[in-house]
Amino acid sequence: MNLRLTRRGLLAGVLAATTVSACSSAPGAAPAPTISFDPPGDAPLAVWELTGGLSAPGTAALRPPRLVVYGDGEAIADATYRSRLDPDQLRGLATTLADDLRANAAEKKPTGTPSILDAPVTKLTVWSASGTLTCSAEGLDELKPDHWYPAALYDARDRLATVHKAVSATAQPYLATRVRVVAVPALEGTAGGVAVGTPVAALPSASSAAAWPLGIALPSPDNEGLRRADLDGDAARAAVRMLTRDLDQRGAWPTYRLQDGTVLRASWRYLLPNE
Incomplete structure (x- = not known):
């Protein structure tokens, strides 16, 4: 018997409509259990x-x-x-995440978040x-010592964190044919720019920046x-x-110079199949 699951394959998973700090189900979602799941296209099963x-x-x-x-x-x-989860791992993750979120829905929610x-x-x-x-919780990790959110929500987060650790440990690189490039003004401070308080002499200049590659088109800047x-x-x-990729x-983004003299800091990453 072929146990391989395609991206549109059979999965065990049960979800119910609920709320947590901010939890919502898609319109028309029924609370009754289901025994199969066929995500459309490249839609993911689970996201953290x-x-x-x-x-x-x-x-x-x-x-x-x-x-x-x-x-x-x-x-x-x-x-x-x-990395890749085998069918049993995948079914187990889907089932336990659903159980966690259902249990989380049944618990009393905090009336406000510090x-x-x-x-x-x-x-x-x-x-x-x-x-x-989809469940959203502000400061979930920061408030964990105070047990601010229901334990089931932390269980769901920890299950995904365990998978994340295992995937990262394989060090098998993810590659794709599509990438996202982001560029920001070099003098606007914080990550991707120059830290506030940097001496003027240390600020990047058009003369010290590498020329922006002509084969990479960038859109006009937003506000x-x-x-x-x-x-x-x-x-x-x-x-x-x-x-250069900020791996x-x-x-830590390098500096580039556009043809009009604008100095930018830029980096890139691979896009995911569903992006």
């Missing part, structure tokens, strides 16, 4: 991501999900490493045949000066070859 928190616009625009698990068992951590400066929002998403369930481009084909290959996501 962090949004918000202390980060510059450039860093936030480039930040990938912490972990994405697809229906065929493909698991990608930080858009950097990949204000934690610059704390990110943890977002967990799981798909089922009856719809999707914050951010430029973002999702590239494919020759442009994507040029970005991989000519631009550890610490905001």
